[in-house]
Amino acid sequence: MGKPFVPLHGVATDIKARLACYKQDWIGGFNSGYRILAPTAYIFFASALPVIAFGEQLERDTSECYAPTFPVKILIIDYHVLYSVFNFSCLENSIILSCILWTDGVITAVQTLSSTAICGILQSVIGGQPLLIVGVSEPTSLMYTFMYHFVKGRTELGSELFLAWVAWVCVWSAAFLFILAAIGACSFINRFTRISGELFGMLIAVLFIQQAVKGVVYEFWVPEREDPTLEQFQHAWRFGNGMFGIVLTFGLLWTAMKSRRARSCRFASGSIRGFIADYGVPLLVVLWTLVSYAFRASVPEGIPRRLFSPNPWSPAATRHWTILLDMFKIPYIFILAAVLPAFVIAVLYYFDHSVSAQLAQQEEFNLRKPTAYHYDLLLVGGMVLVCGLLGLPPSHGVIPQSPMHTKALVTLKKELVRNKLVKRLKSNLKQKASVANPQTDLQDEYQGTESPLPYPCTPRALKELQFNSVPRSPEIPKEDAVFDFEKHIDLLLPVEVKEQRLSNLLQSLMVGGCIAAMPALKRIPTSVLWGYFAFMAIEGLPGNQFWERVCLLVTAPSRRHKVLRNNHLMFVRTVPFKVIACFTLFQLAYMLSCFAWTWIPVGGVMFPILIMLLIPARQHILPRFFNRKHLQELDAADYEETALPFDLAVKEAEAEGLGKVNVEAQDEEAMPKVVTSNQEEVRHSYTFRGQTDSHLGAPTPHFPHQAHVPASSAP
Known part of the structure; x- marks a missing residue:
């Protein structure tokens, strides 16, 4: 018999698990010192600028x-x-x-910033997963626009009672989310396999690109509610504004992409390159804003166009604080009618928040601290309730900001651990320059760089990482290999994340500070905002296997074998190219269908429902068209039992004509899957002599039965 159902069991388990490491969440953040400011500034701009854009959109859509x-x-x-x-x-x-x-819009950027700041503080202080970034999203903006047009056409309500009626919608939505958290609906999260999460992440990136393109095109038009007879809206000046906007958009995009890769640049010192990589993007927003004022004296006022938002202390920005008094003016029939949009919002937030949390805690990040899906969903319900009663649009987990936050903390953790480890090795390796196997020498030093975490946190990743040997030239004997810690230490460090709460709290406080700094933010050109949207979309693509398979699909057949020479995912060797192509084309066609669905005026907000349908499709339909082993390689599912005994795996491989397995007796120790600091997936796998990767058009070299050295480490 199965276990009996216990309400709130998942929430209680999450709270107990996260409380065990709550103190360490704060200690780890403060121990990072000034370096915590780099991911804080990076994610602050990624959080604040889209929220301001959605606030402007809501301001236009809720004005009369x-x-x-x-x-x-x-x-x-x-x-x-x-x-x-x-x-x-x-x-x-x-x-x-x-x-x-x-009239002034009912919802403005002041409200969206307030919601993001309040919910961000709650998530960072009492939330289960502090890596999760919350904010007002585009689906929320679309739902509020739809509800506003519904309300203003009703004589019993009108636009004056819009926020009061939406408050009842939020009350019902919070109730639905509380129920979902209580019954353990987040246990379904293990059904969200890579195909669902990465497709959703790719779709969000496409939507950000679409918003950037639409914004650039909009720079050539006359804005709504503006007088077309003004000088800046004449044809010549509109064309000039659009062209200058293109320069600002692509200028920010290109320089931001270059700055994020500054660490691998050959110019300047390491500290300068690190500073540019950490703080370059926020500084570039300021720089390109200053560039927009270069021709101010010779162009009309309003060129280029800039962000708009009302004074944060104007009546339009403060009237929502008393909305609680108007809730009882709503007729009972409309209170009951609020159940329908509330259910839609609850489903949207359940999916968006869960997938955002999942993408922020991907297996590749090697997180040590436990998840808290159930408790975080309960907290989202509380956020929706609080925001509704305050007249604010609710916030929830957002993409791509959440995985961007985790990736920024990967860099922070690597720098902190590397500096400590190099300092220890400098004193310990002075008399031992020749190291045949750095595993033994580095193990204790690596563990000493950080205090152990209490249960249920997992052990540090290096305990599972096994080394072949120090990277060396073929002519150098193994026993003479010299370990240069300055060159080789990065190759030996696995991916780790600085799991703490401070960066999320600081960026939320900075978002709240934007309300007071609105006069300064209004100087940012809208074209710079479109460039930042495009940057966020592109920044979220690395590490997305869906994107990497699309790139492999469009690679010329004569050049596909070069993929094997660089860092690549294991399925490139184990899955035939035709299978990879069919699986990728299915995923691409499904994503384009979801993208087309977003163009439907009202039903577009329901596109996450289409992605949720991938869960039963992955479980029941795709196994009918793809080999089980290939499907597991392309889209591993936790609920599938795929491991085979070694002897059966050998027989099955030989039966399929893959060649005779060559396994050396001394290499029979199993090695778990690990992700190294260069994002390469390392797996313990048996290889076959004479096997050919015919699907890539190149012979497969024979690798020993051990972890391989990344291609970038070869001298």
Whole structure:
């Protein structure tokens, strides 16, 4: 019989597991010193700028226009100022208004920043997984736009009671999320295999690229609610604004991509290259903003276009704080009607938040501290409730910011461990320059770079990492190999993440500080924002196997064998190219279908439902079309039993004509899968003499039964 159902069992387990390492979460952050500022600044811009953009979008979508039914006569005070707001005709000392007046948006960037800051602080302080970045997302923006148009067309509600009705929607959504957390719905997360998570991540990247392209094109148009007769909106100046916007967009994109790779540059010292790699992207946003003022004296006001948001202390930005008083003005029938959009929001947040958490805790990151899916989902329900009662759009886990945060902490952890380890080795290896096997010598020193974590944290990754030998030239005998810790230490360090809460807390406080700094943020050109959107999309692609398979698919057949010479994933050798192509084409076609679905005006917000359908498809349909072993290599599933005894694996391999297995007796010790610091997947696998990777068009060299040395380490 199965275990009896216990409500909130998963939540209680998560809380107990995370409390065991809660103190270390803060100690680890403060022990990082000033270096914690690098990932903080990096993720702050990645979090704040999209939230401001979504706030502007909501401000446009929740504003109203109306035309006076009678002429309005006012005295001329400064008709130049009035001309910039109204279409009018002058009659002696008066102006006859025949205009379209616009009200302030119900939701602005002030509200989206407030929500992101409040929820980010809650996630960093009392959340289960501090690596998870929360914020207002585009699906939230689309749902609020849909609900606003529903409310303003109802005489019983109107736009005045929009936030009050949405507060009831958030109450119902929070109730649904509480129920999902209580029944352990996040146990379903192990069904979210790589095909679902990476497809969702790729789709988000495509949506960010789409937003960047639309923004660049929009630079050539006359903005809504602006007077097209103004000088900056004349054809010549609109064209100039668009071209200058292209320069700013691609300038930021190109320089940001270069700065993130500054560590591998051959120019300047290591400290300067590290500074550019850590702080280059935020500084480039400031730099390109300054460039936008280079021609200010010779162009009309408004070129280039800049971010817009109301004063944070204006009535439009502060009226939502008292929305709780208006909730009881909503008719009962509309309180019940709020259940439908609330259910949609709950499903969206359940999926988005779970996948964001999963991508931030991928196996490649070698995280040591336990997950907290159930508790974090419960906390999201609390965030939705708090935001709804405050009149704010709710926040939840977002992509690509969450995996970007983890990747930034990988670099931080590597620098901290490397500096400590090199310092120890300098004192210990002075009298021992020749090292045949660095495993024994480095083990104790590596473990000494950090205090052990309490249960249920896993041991440090180096305990599972086994070395063949120090990288050396073929003519150098193994016993004469010299271990140069300055050159070789990076190859021996596995991927580790600085798991702490401080960076998330600091970036959330900085997002909150943006509210007071809105006058300064309004100086950032919108074209710089589009370049940053494109940068975020491209930055999330490395490490995505879906993207790497797409690149392999478009590689010329005559050049595919070169893939084997560089760092590559194991399925490139073990899975035929035709199988890789078919699987990738299926995933690509499905992603394009989901992308097309997002163009549906109302139903577009339901695109995560299509991705959730991949779960039963992966479990029941794909195994009918793909070999079980190939499918496990391309999309490993935790719920599948795939391990075979060694003798059966040998017989099965020989039966399939792969050649005779050559296994040396001294190499029979099993080696687990590890991910090294250069993101290469290392697996213990038996190879076959004379086997050919015919699907890649190149012979396979024979590798010994041990971990191989990355190609980049060869002298």
